[in-house]
Amino acid sequence: MVLAADRTLMSPYRGISLASFFGCAPALDFNRDHNSFWYYVLRNQVTPRVLFDFICNPIDHTNGVANYAPYGLRKVEAALLRDGYKQEDVVVSHPDHIEKFIGPETEVVGTYEMDPLGMGPVTMTFTYGRKQMSYDEFYNRELHMRINAAKARTGSKAKVIAGASGTWQYNYDPAKIEEYGLYGVVEGELGGIGPEIDGVGGRFFDAIIAGECDTANPFRKSQFKVEIKEFVRNDRTFHGRFIHYGYEPSVSEIPTIVNPSMHGMVEVMRGCGRGCKFCDVTLRPLRYYPVEKVQKEIEVNMKYGGLKNAWVHSDDIFVYGLNPRTTKNMQPNREALEELFKGIMATGIEHTNPTHGTLAGAIADERLIPNISKIIRASPDNHIGIQCGFETGSIRLIGKYADRKLAPYKPEEWHWVVKTAIKTLNENYWVPAFTLIMGLDNDETQEDSWETIRLLHELETEQPDSMFTTTPLTFVPIGLLEKSDFFDIGNTMDPGKLGVMYKTWQHNFKYGIKKFMGRVGRNNPIKDFFFTQLAATLGGVPLSAMEKFARRKGFEHEHAIEKIKAIYW
Numbered sequence: 001m002v003l004a005a006d007r008t009l010m011s012p013y014r015g016i017s018l019a020s021f022f023g024c025a026p027a028l029d030f031n032r033d034h035n036s037f038w039y040y041v042l043r044n045q046v047t048p049r050v051l052f053d054f055i056c057n058p059i060d061h062t063n064g065v066a067n068y069a070p071y072g073l074r075k076v077e078a079a080l081l082r083d084g085y086k087q088e089d090v091v092v093s094h095p096d097h098i099e100k101f102i103g104p105e106t107e108v109v110g111t112y113e114m115d116p117l118g119m120g121p122v123t124m125t126f127t128y129g130r131k132q133m134s135y136d137e138f139y140n141r142e143l144h145m146r147i148n149a150a151k152a153r154t155g156s157k158a159k160v161i162a163g164a165s166g167t168w169q170y171n172y173d174p175a176k177i178e179e180y181g182l183y184g185v186v187e188g189e190l191g192g193i194g195p196e197i198d199g200v201g202g203r204f205f206d207a208i209i210a211g212e213c214d215t216a217n218p219f220r221k222s223q224f225k226v227e228i229k230e231f232v233r234n235d236r237t238f239h240g241r242f243i244h245y246g247y248e249p250s251v252s253e254i255p256t257i258v259n260p261s262m263h264g265m266v267e268v269m270r271g272c273g274r275g276c277k278f279c280d281v282t283l284r285p286l287r288y289y290p291v292e293k294v295q296k297e298i299e300v301n302m303k304y305g306g307l308k309n310a311w312v313h314s315d316d317i318f319v320y321g322l323n324p325r326t327t328k329n330m331q332p333n334r335e336a337l338e339e340l341f342k343g344i345m346a347t348g349i350e351h352t353n354p355t356h357g358t359l360a361g362a363i364a365d366e367r368l369i370p371n372i373s374k375i376i377r378a379s380p381d382n383h384i385g386i387q388c389g390f391e392t393g394s395i396r397l398i399g400k401y402a403d404r405k406l407a408p409y410k411p412e413e414w415h416w417v418v419k420t421a422i423k424t425l426n427e428n429y430w431v432p433a434f435t436l437i438m439g440l441d442n443d444e445t446q447e448d449s450w451e452t453i454r455l456l457h458e459l460e461t462e463q464p465d466s467m468f469t470t471t472p473l474t475f476v477p478i479g480l481l482e483k484s485d486f487f488d489i490g491n492t493m494d495p496g497k498l499g500v501m502y503k504t505w506q507h508n509f510k511y512g513i514k515k516f517m518g519r520v521g522r523n524n525p526i527k528d529f530f531f532t533q534l535a536a537t538l539g540g541v542p543l544s545a546m547e548k549f550a551r552r553k554g555f556e557h558e559h560a561i562e563k564i565k566a567i568y569w
């Protein structure tokens with residue numbers, strides 16, 4: 001059993017927080033004019049590969065075995081070992097050494113894929129809706145080419161299975177199933193989201209090896225429903241074997257990792273009860289890890305990986321320990337959260353931060369953030385990064401698509417919630433990284449966009465020292481909106497949406513990079529200085545590109561940029 005992930009998912013990114021998003025950067029532009037200056041300098045490369053490979057440095061390995069691996073892959077590994085597979089039968093391979101492990105005895109190669117075809121929201125934004133090839137796609141493709149070459153060279157009949165949260169993308173480009181030689185694509189039953197296969201890891205791999213998934217089984221009683229999908233694209237027909245699994249394991253059925261995860265990641269919960277329509281996490285039931293289970297995983301990372309931090313995976317950390325059905329107004333369970341973070345710090349780690357949390361949850365209990373900050377020793381030398389959904393400044397859109405994200409507050413209070421939460425978080429040394437959705441359900445009007453721009457500008461003028469970053473993402477149809485269309489950034493970018501994109505990058509450049517980036521780093525000062533200078537040098541490039549784009553589009557787009565420069569700068 002060989003488990004693997006591509007380079008973009010197997011890099012420590014030189015310890016720079018948020019650099020893991022760099023995999024979404026554009027790698028190649030196949031449409032570049034061969035007479036252009038850039039073609040002469042870089043050929044088809046967009047982000048120079050030498051720069052990308054420097055920042056996305058490969059993970060350490062021991063004789064080809066990855067010393068750290070994505071958390072989800074570690075869960076599958078742990079499930080196989082729990083379910084009876086021997087350690088010597090399972091390997092988590094380094095992507096550059098996968099050939100070492102593929103041969104006639106290899107039964108299954110399982111690849112962990114979060115954004116295999118570059119269709120995730122961040123990537124779609126950076127590649128103008130996949131008009132360029134992202135590094136995510138570039139390196140995932142390279143991994144599959146290496147697997148295929150190794151199989152051909154050794155005569156291996158190993159079945160290659162693509163799993164994890166990005167496999168829905170193969171539905172939109174089925175030619176890749178054939179090109180990559182995939183035996184199967186694992187999907188959940190709900191909206192195509194990646195299933196929680198770690199509950200039954202051993203049983204699943206047994207079924208693959210035994211050939212139980214070779215043919216479609218609509219009428220057979222089986223845990224794993226096999227569907228042979230047919231796709232017609234440009235007069236060609238493609239087939240793909242999609243294996244569906246829909247059971248969500250209870251916490252006791254979720255295995256505990258046995259080897260170190262990337263970035264010291266550990267999970268504390270699955271699911272989220274807030275019900276945002278554009279999100280697939282919310283389709284899952286909410287479950288929490290008890291503190292002892294979290295501690296065990298941190299101890300694995302410390303003991304076998306020498307890690308001193310715990311990156312706490314949470315969909316909304318502030319719903320940890322509450323029951324969304326019975327808790328009035330989603331009031332956070334402060335006692336449960338305090339106990340969780342005390343338990344995490346009791347392991348002896350030096351730093352922890354949750355991955356995600358809602359702004360409303362952060363301020364719904366005024367003692368919550370100050371108390372947690374004390375427990376996790378947040379300070380001017382120990383800032384806590386957290387990703388929060390800003391989504392939109394439009395009261396109309398937030399009320400229509402994410403009203404419970406605001407609970408216990410009301411949509412009309414959204415601007416107040418954003419401003420108050422940033423103040424509270426910053427005062428306690430937390431730095432939120434915001435994501436916004438452009439073209440939400442293709443329902444965003446220009447007035448909605450300008451409301452977002454105005455809110456960002458109000459934040460800058462009312463709280464000029466506040467620390468936050470903003471990343472616009474294009475709408476991708478998942479969750480309850482999976483039947484909607486993708487937002488087509490290349491063709492439906494009206495002046496308002498261009499304005500949102502321009503304003504967010506301008507904020508990051510003027511405030512994030514130039515003002516506070518150098519102050520919040522926890523790495524060594526030389527490294528922090530180097531990357532701040534690099535960001536300051538490159539940070540203006542997207543702004544110039546957008547100005548150029550506006551000039552090409554015409555007066556209204558140019559006017560939107562000029563208006564931001566004149567009024568909202």
Ligand code: SF4
Pocket residue numbers: 272273274275276279280281282315316358389405
């Ligand atoms: S709060 Fe976040 S994780 Fe929860 S449903 Fe909304 S977007 Fe999804």
